Amino acid sequence: MSYRVVEWSTGTVGRHAIAGIEARDDLELVGVWVSNPDKVGKDAGELAGLDRELGVRATDDKAALLALKPDCIVHTSMTDDRIFEAVEELISFLEAGVNVVSSGPVLLQYPIGVVPADLVDRIRRAGEQGGASLHVNGIDPGFANDVLPLAMTSLSQRIDEVRCYEIADYSTYYQPVVMRDIFGFGKPLDETPMLFQPGVLSLAWGSVVRQIAAGLDITLDEPL
Numbered sequence: 001m002s003y004r005v006v007e008w009s010t011g012t013v014g015r016h017a018i019a020g021i022e023a024r025d026d027l028e029l030v031g032v033w034v035s036n037p038d039k040v041g042k043d044a045g046e047l048a049g050l051d052r053e054l055g056v057r058a059t060d061d062k063a064a065l066l067a068l069k070p071d072c073i074v075h076t077s078m079t080d081d082r083i084f085e086a087v088e089e090l091i092s093f094l095e096a097g098v099n100v101v102s103s104g105p106v107l108l109q110y111p112i113g114v115v116p117a118d119l120v121d122r123i124r125r126a127g128e129q130g131g132a133s134l135h136v137n138g139i140d141p142g143f144a145n146d147v148l149p150l151a152m153t154s155l156s157q158r159i160d161e162v163r164c165y166e167i168a169d170y171s172t173y174y175q176p177v178v179m180r181d182i183f184g185f186g187k188p189l190d191e192t193p194m195l196f197q198p199g200v201l202s203l204a205w206g207s208v209v210r211q212i213a214a215g216l217d218i219t220l221d222e223p224l
Contacts, residue, residue, distance in 0.1 A: 001026070002025065002026050002027055002028040003026060003027055003028065003071040003072055004028050004030045004068070004069070004070045004071045004072075005021050005027050005028060005029055005030065005070055005071065005072050005073070005074055006029075006030060006031040006032070006033065006065050006068065006070040006072075006073045006074070006098075007021060007029060007031070007032045007033070007044070007073075007074050007076070008033045008073050008074060008075040008076060008077055009033065009034065009035065009075070009076045009077035009078070010032060010034055010039060010044070010047040010048065010058065011076070011077070011078065012173075012174065012175055013076040013103050014048075014076040014077070015047065015048045015049055016048075017074050017076050018032070018044050018045075018047070018048035018050075018054075019048050019049075019050060021074065022045075022048075022050070022054060029044060029054060029056050030056065030068050030070055031056065031059070031064075031065045031068050031070065032044045032047065032056055032057075032058040032059070033058070033059065033060065033062065033065055033077075034047070034058040034059070034060055035060065035077065037060065039058050040058055040059060040060055041057055041058065041059075042057065042058050043055070043056065043057060043058075044056040044057075044058060066093075066096050066098065069097075069098075070098055071098070071099060072098065072099040072100065072101060073093050073098050073099070073100050073101075074101050074102075075089075075090065075093070075100055075101065075102035075103070075104075076102070076103045078104075078175075078177065079102075079103075079104035079105045079106075080104065080105075080177070080178055080182055081177050081178075081181060081182065081194075083105045083107065083203075086104065086105050087105060087108070087119065087123070090102060090108075090123070090134060091122060091123060091126045093132070094123070094126035094127045094129070094130045094132045094133075094134060095126045095129055095130045096130055096132075097130040097131055097132050098130070098132055099132045099133050099134075100132070100133070100134045100135070101135050101136075101137075102134070102135070102136045102137075103136070103137070103138050104136065104138070105136070106136070106138060106141050106142075106204060106205075106207070107203050107204070107206075107207060108123075108134070108136040109136045109137055109138065109141045109142050109207050110141065110146070110207035110208075110210060110211040111207070112210060112214070113206070113210050114202070114203065114206045114207050114210065140166060140208075141204075141205060141207050141208050141211075144164075144166070145164040145166060145205075145208045146164075146207070146208045146211045146212055146215075147211075149162055149164055149212060150211075150212060150215040150216075153215075153216065159216070162212055162216075164208065164212075170183075170185075181193070181194060182194045182195050183195055184196075202224040206224045209224060210224075
């Protein structure tokens with residue numbers, strides 16, 4: 001038995017997702033959604049940079065993809081600059097009875113204390129209504145700065161401090177919206193980028209601190 005999967009986007013993450021889906025015998029790629037009109041009609045293999053066609057043509061018709069009744073949508077579209085629009089998108093999938101694995105919005109990776117309770121309840125009700133589940137995860141948040149440190153603490157007899165750093169080479173990171181509008185590269189020095197607007201850092205990485213605290217069964221001294 002294989003699970004029928006729709007890949008939602010073919011960008012930086014989506015291309016790798018298609019390759020990963022194709023590599024598994026228990027997954028069947030049945031549809032691909034794209035936002036770029038120039039990609040409509042192209043084969044998923046071509047869009048993923050594979051050396052072969054997969055027999056699945058990309059479309060921007062959301063209703064047609066939901067009509068395929070997939071078991072799961074792998075949602076990897078850009079969410080950093082449209083967080084609440086993306087949340088509504090995920091809710092619509094759940095209400096349609098489709099399980100979702102998503103790379104964002106990252107604030108849903110560990111929403112406790114990060115996302116308003118009424119929004120979490122809406123997502124939960126949508127899943128209950130459709131009989132579907134939502135799993136949001138990534139490398140960070142989701143592994144490198146939260147799950148991995150917690151795993152490492154299990155090897156320690158005494159813990160005095162947990163300190164996490166993220167060091168990345170963004171020279172090869174082709175995501176103009178993130179680099180310019182969110183991080184502020186190439187912008188005037190006196191212009192505050194989205195990343196440093198009030199509350200944004202807590203939304204983006206607050207889950208990391210809260211998840212480590214929960215894993216160590218400690219209470220934070222100060223709100224993030």
